[in-house]
Amino acid sequence: MTEPLRPGATIGILGGGQLGRMLAVAASRLGLKTHIFEPAADCPAADVAHAITCAPYSDAAALADFAAAVDVITYEFENIPTAALDILESHRPIRPNREALAISQDRLAEKAFLGSLRLTCAPHAPVNALADLEAAIARIGCPAILKTTRMGYDGKGQARLSSPTDAPAAWAAMQGAASVLEGFIDFSHEVSVIAARGLDGAVACYDPGENVHRAGILHSTTVPARLTPGQRSDAILAAARILTALDYVGVMGVELFVTPQGLIVNEIAPRVHNSGHWTQNGCAVDQFEQHIRAIAGWPLGDGGRHADVVMENLIGDDVDKVPELAQDRATAIHLYGKREARPGRKMGHVNRISRSKG
Amino acid sequence: MTEPLRPGATIGILGGGQLGRMLAVAASRLGLKTHIFEPAADCPAADVAHAITCAPYSDAAALADFAAAVDVITYEFENIPTAALDILESHRPIRPNREALAISQDRLAEKAFLGSLRLTCAPHAPVNALADLEAAIARIGCPAILKTTRMGYDGKGQARLSSPTDAPAAWAAMQGAASVLEGFIDFSHEVSVIAARGLDGAVACYDPGENVHRAGILHSTTVPARLTPGQRSDAILAAARILTALDYVGVMGVELFVTPQGLIVNEIAPRVHNSGHWTQNGCAVDQFEQHIRAIAGWPLGDGGRHADVVMENLIGDDVDKVPELAQDRATAIHLYGKREARPGRKMGHVNRISRSKG
CATH class of the missing domain: 3.30.1490.20 (ATP-grasp fold, A domain)
Incomplete structure (x- = not known):
């Protein structure tokens, strides 16, 4: 399939978490339906998808039926069993492709790949x-x-x-x-580049964001990131090389450490990425729509940044702050519809917006 | 119900067209589910809603079941049969309220109401x-x-x-x-004010937009509208008076004619409005989220305008231009997922964005 998907076509999404949910919403803007494959019942994406298949990845019949019901397949997480991918790929294209998945599923393969591009890793x-x-x-x-x-x-x-x-x-x-x-890398801070590549080979990168982690979970992303103009170019060019080398189609998150010796690639995620959620309130076309455009064979959209944004995750009980956050007119709220606020669980995020001079 | 709806609560929406669809998407951002009541099968909102009741407005049992399954009821169109409203209202609050509906369902009642506020009509x-x-x-x-x-x-x-x-x-x-x-009014142009009022009585109006109709259907809305500062204030104050007089909760579209003698109210629509679609790409909180916030008892959000926008409807075969429109990076595309492009049918809209100095 190399023709752009027409309105009314269906995108299959593996995984029904918050990323699948926000991908489904973005697809709806473009007149596309979504069909979610998710083993867990009552998943966040179910609220906004046209159809759900609730089945384990070991269910070959369910996978085949799902694939037959959609026009193209994408995913919100990288740890999809290989046997499931084999079944799906025999029916419909998977975007981003298997190579990107294989590399990101294995830290050693990822580092070998990055090394082959002469990008520095730890x-x-x-x-x-x-x-x-x-x-x-x-x-x-x-x-x-x-x-x-x-x-x-x-x-x-x-x-x-x-x-x-x-x-x-x-x-x-x-x-x-x-x-x-x-x-361990002696880095001053971490940034990430949310990069997109279309079926036509065009690459577009969002402005890099600066990430702060707490207890191993992303806490916040701030745009613009603290980067010299040279570092900013290096970060974007590194991401563009990765996507092009993989013949990648879709959005990828590329995490980099900023060190006095230059940028070091931490890891790549072949999907929309938590550190790209700021784009929902900082850009005309956010990372979710950009991903849908790419995998649907549409031209990439305008990812130019029109505001400064601080994205902050709402983890566990943080969601109790929503009534207070809703009072702040500079704060855009994004909740995932999860009922139970367990510790460490991502319940939503907020984008705090201030106008940039751009 | 005067407490704000909690994430996980369900909003019932009467009508499953494009307005219901975009309301459902906005509700999902706030962690709220939506349940659509719509007589027609395969409606646009079905793609993104948590649940659908497909039944006629004469089906009392279906109406009662629908009402019992939701926390608050709103609507995307004003011509809802009174008997259906009576059943629904015996179970759950309807927002905006019955008075606003009754007035907007009857052109004479509407003009009498506007006259009672000393607003000028034709x-x-x-x-x-x-x-x-x-x-x-x-x-x-x-x-x-x-x-x-x-x-x-x-x-x-x-x-x-x-x-x-x-x-x-x-x-x-x-x-x-x-x-x-x-x-007939000898007007130079038509503008509309998309106004919102919260359960707490707060009123917030979007910047007025300038409307162009073709063949009786809205063709485009441009913000900012051609208005003097005085006219702009008059338009916003007129809208605010209307909402306050009705003890209105939700978003309303108020259409006004601009004449040398002042503003003349054309008509009001007690719902999100086609002439407010530009807010999706011009504001942090668009008219759909603003409506959901209001009817859910949340504080109103930031409707400040950060861009100049021209919204243009895609009517009938206009939708064939989408592949070309998708090439233009200043154009945000919004499609409704309707399969058949009949003449006069609203298939989607585009927002052409340019950055304002604001």
């Missing part, structure tokens, strides 16, 4: 046993962080090592999973 | 027979326009009279319905 070494970890510490030093190569997000599947004596506990925390030791 | 007279019409023409003169008092929209149920000899044909076109003759 020093790292594969760890498949305690002896590997001890050898890696000897080379990379401490502090360092041990991560499973697969299925990690929001600080899960990670252990910090302050000294070599932490090695046995850190390795035990990985529960035998293939892992990677990453040296 | 010269007019009730017409229930050809003799009435002839007497009205003798008083008001020609050109004039004969309209049914009820159920008119987008130029339907109307007949223009160039001379008194047109009277028999015009009256015949009303098919015996109670009607009103309105004198």
Whole structure:
């Protein structure tokens, strides 16, 4: 399928969380329907999607029926089982493509790919046993962080090592999973570039945002980020090289550390990204619509920034502040419709807007 | 119910057209679900609503079940049968209220109400027979326009009279319905004020837009409108007086003619309004979210304008221009997901954005 999707066509989305929800809303603006595939009942995207398939990723028949009901398939998270992707791809195109997924599913493959583009990553070494970890510490030093190569997000599947004596506990925390030791980077701050690439090869990047994490979860993103003009160009060019090298179609989040020695790529996410939520109130076309435009074969839209924005996540009980936040006229509220506010759960976000001179 | 709706609550919307669709999307941003009541199958709002009741307004059981399933009821059109409203209101609050609906359902009641606020309307007279019409023409003169008092929209149920000899044909076109003759106003242009009033009595008006109609259907709205500072104030104050007098809760569209003698109120619509679609790309909080905030008992949001916008409707085959429009980065596209592009059917709209100095 290389023709642009016509209004009335259906986009299949793997995953029914808040990203799927906001993708569905963006698709509706363009006259496109959405069909969500999600194992969990009563998911956030169900409120705004045209259709839902509630089934596990092991259900081959449900996957095939879902694929047959949609025109193109995308996803809101990268840890989709390979067998499910094989079934889906035999029916409909998956965008972004399998290569981007495979790379982002595996931290070592990701770093090898980034290295092949001569982009700088943190020093790292594969760890498949305690002896590997001890050898890696000897080379990379401490502090360092041990991560499973697969299925990690929001600080899960990670252990910090302050000294070599932490090695046995850190390795035990990985529960035998293939892992990677990453040296700590002495960075001043983290930025991310939300980049988009169309089916026609056009690349458009949003203005980089500056991220602050708390307890391993994104707390806030501020645009504009603190970057020199040269760093800003470097960040955008790095993102553009990544998307082009992958023949990528859609939106990607690229996290970078800012260091005195230059930018270091932390990780990539082949999907719309929490650090791009500010675009909902700072740009004519936000990251969600940009992603839909790309995977639907439409031209990319105008991602130019018309306001300064601070995006702040509402985590767990933060959502209780909504009545107060609603009083502030400079604060745009975005809630995900989740009933239960568990600790660490992303319940929504706010975009605090101030007018830029631009 | 005077407490603000909590995230997870459900808003019932009467009508599943494009206004209901965009209201549902706005509600989702605030973590609220929507349940649509709509007689027609496969309606635009169905793509993005949590639940749909597809039943006629004469189905008392369906109305009662719908009302029981929601927390508050609103509507996207004003011609809702009174009997249906009686059933609904016995279960849940209807916002905006019945008085606003009753007035806007009847052109004569509307003009009497506006007159009671000392707001100027077109010269007019009730017409229930050809003799009435002839007497009205003798008083008001020609050109004039004969309209049914009820159920008119987008130029339907109307007949223009160039001379008194047109009277028999015009009256015949009303098919015996109670009607009103309105004198033509010598206006330079039409503007509309999209006004909102919260449950707390706060009123907020968007910047007035300038409307151009073609073949009785809104063609475009441009902000800012051509208005002197005094006219702009008059327009906003007139709207605010109307909402306050009605103890109104929600968004209302107020259409006004600009004449050398001052502003003349054309008509009011107790709902989000086509001439307010520009707010989607010109304001932090658009008319749809403002309406949801009001009826949900939330504080009104920031309707300040940050861009100049020209909204243009995509009517019928206009939707074929979408691939070309999508190339223009200053054009935001909003489509309604309607499959069939019939002549005169509103298929979507575009907002052409330019940055204002504000």
